[in-house]
Amino acid sequence: MAPFRRLALIGIGLIGSSLARVARRAGLADEIVCSSRREETREKALALGIVDHAFASAADAARGADLVLFCTPVGTYADLSAEIAPVLEPGAILSDVGSVKQAVVRDIGPNVPDGVHFIPGHPIAGTEHSGPESGFAELFQGRWCILTPPPGADADAIARLRAFWEAAGSEVVEMDPAHHDKVLAITSHLPHLIAYTIVGTATDLEESLRSEVIKYSAGGFRDFTRIAASDPVMWRDIFLDNREAVLEMLGRFSEDLAYLQRAIRWGEGDKLHELFTRTRAIRRGIIEARQA
Numbered sequence: 001m002a003p004f005r006r007l008a009l010i011g012i013g014l015i016g017s018s019l020a021r022v023a024r025r026a027g028l029a030d031e032i033v034c035s036s037r038r039e040e041t042r043e044k045a046l047a048l049g050i051v052d053h054a055f056a057s058a059a060d061a062a063r064g065a066d067l068v069l070f071c072t073p074v075g076t077y078a079d080l081s082a083e084i085a086p087v088l089e090p091g092a093i094l095s096d097v098g099s100v101k102q103a104v105v106r107d108i109g110p111n112v113p114d115g116v117h118f119i120p121g122h123p124i125a126g127t128e129h130s131g132p133e134s135g136f137a138e139l140f141q142g143r144w145c146i147l148t149p150p151p152g153a154d155a156d157a158i159a160r161l162r163a164f165w166e167a168a169g170s171e172v173v174e175m176d177p178a179h180h181d182k183v184l185a186i187t188s189h190l191p192h193l194i195a196y197t198i199v200g201t202a203t204d205l206e207e208s209l210r211s212e213v214i215k216y217s218a219g220g221f222r223d224f225t226r227i228a229a230s231d232p233v234m235w236r237d238i239f240l241d242n243r244e245a246v247l248e249m250l251g252r253f254s255e256d257l258a259y260l261q262r263a264i265r266w267g268e269g270d271k272l273h274e275l276f277t278r279t280r281a282i283r284r285g286i287i288e289a290r291q292a
């Protein structure tokens with residue numbers, strides 16, 4: 001893949017800094033710049049040596065860039081895209097890494113100038129950590145990256161963005177934004193909601209029980225606490241921006257939970273056993289797909 005001339009990362013947290021690292025290591029751009037609102041974050045990114053310049057203003061980062069990637073919480077995209085629109089060059093690719101896609105199309109789409117190729121994206125990779133120090137170049141290795149190009153999007157621009165993600169180690173797939181949001185509602189958003197709920201319930205327990213929860217957390221609770229430690233702003237935005245798909249999946253989940261509740265109440269072990277056998281097979285499938 002021919003390197004991009006200037007890669008502008010708008011936001012340099014876990015995802016932005018991982019992209020900076022892999023772009024530098026694999027020579028995906030001649031120049032890598034970022035913007036971040038806090039000086040502390042900009043200084044960290046420069047000290048880590050992962051960017052050539054760090055700007056306070058998104059427009060200063062995007063100026064002259066041929067690939068601009070939004071790596072901030074999705075709730076910031078509308079304002080940030082309006083801010084950078086006047087400096088975007090014709091032919092530039094504008095993309096993002098946001099965890100929802102319909103809202104991104106809604107928020108960025110109207111601000112995209114003529115001649116700029118807008119191709120939303122979402123790497124299915126991450127951790128519960130935040131900030132430039134938490135990124136690593138291998139984050140995208142062997143993980144999917146979903147692109148949701150709008151109808152009629154420029155084929156060359158899609159191919160260039162695809163090549164960028166492939167060089168970062170990802171397998172790239174194209175999807176319709178509404179389908180993306182449904183799939184992610186069940187595979188990512190609902191699990192996070194459940195984790196936040198369980199940890200929240202444990203937090204509300206009376207003091208005597210709460211200390212036992214920490215002590216014996218290896219029994220399963222610990223795994224939920226890892227997910228529930230994810231960034232609060234990012235996840236607030238995801239739930240607000242994928243409201244319909246999450247509520248639909250939550251409705252189904254609540255019905256299935258009621259079914260289990262009833263089976264436990266009535267001592268229907270066969271129903272529990274049948275479900276737990278089916279779910280075990282899903283885990284095996286994930287391991288076989290090397291996504292464990």
Ligand code: NAP
Nearest residue numbers: 011012013014015036037038041072074099126127130131
């Ligand atoms: P992060 O580590 O918390 O970094 C967020 C970055 O956005 C920082 O540079 C932060 O700047 C900046 N930012 C935050 N609020 C802002 C605002 N109001 N205006 C301007 N800049 C702001 O976040 P992340 O985990 O990399 O997530 C970034 C994006 O990736 C999100 O859209 C998320 O949906 C998506 N994503 C995340 C994961 C994951 O597992 N984490 C996976 C896939 C996709 P300061 O530090 O200067 O405040």
